[in-house]
Amino acid sequence: MMYIDENCINCGACAVECPVEAILPPGEPIATGNGKTEEPLSDEHFFIVPEDCTECAGLSSVKCVAVCPMDAIKKEN
Ligand code: SF4
Ligand code: SF4
Numbered sequence: 001m002m003y004i005d006e007n008c009i010n011c012g013a014c015a016v017e018c019p020v021e022a023i024l025p026p027g028e029p030i031a032t033g034n035g036k037t038e039e040p041l042s043d044e045h046f047f048i049v050p051e052d053c054t055e056c057a058g059l060s061s062v063k064c065v066a067v068c069p070m071d072a073i074k075k076e077n
Contacts, residue, residue, distance in 0.1 A: 002065075002073060002074070017066070
């Protein structure tokens with residue numbers, strides 16, 4: 001599972017690069033379909049919605065990790 005840690009400076013670069021729009025800005029409710037939402041995973045920094053992240057399977061690189069200037073995106077097994 002990919003996650004963003006506290007080193008994030010909210011530049012937004014990862015969200016732009018994510019091919020499945022799995023990265024949301026701080027405080028943004030998570031849309032779960034049928035007009036419903038869940039609480040954001042962070043109010044402090046950008047966060048990855050685990051249910052949406054494909055870990056960039058099949059792509060040549062992990063897009064969000066490749067652009068993050070703070071090395072703030074990690075993989076938790
Ligand atoms: S690993 Fe890929 S799919 Fe997952 S959040 Fe990062 S860019 Fe998006
Ligand atoms: S690219 Fe890195 S520093 Fe920028 S918003 Fe994403 S996680 Fe935060």
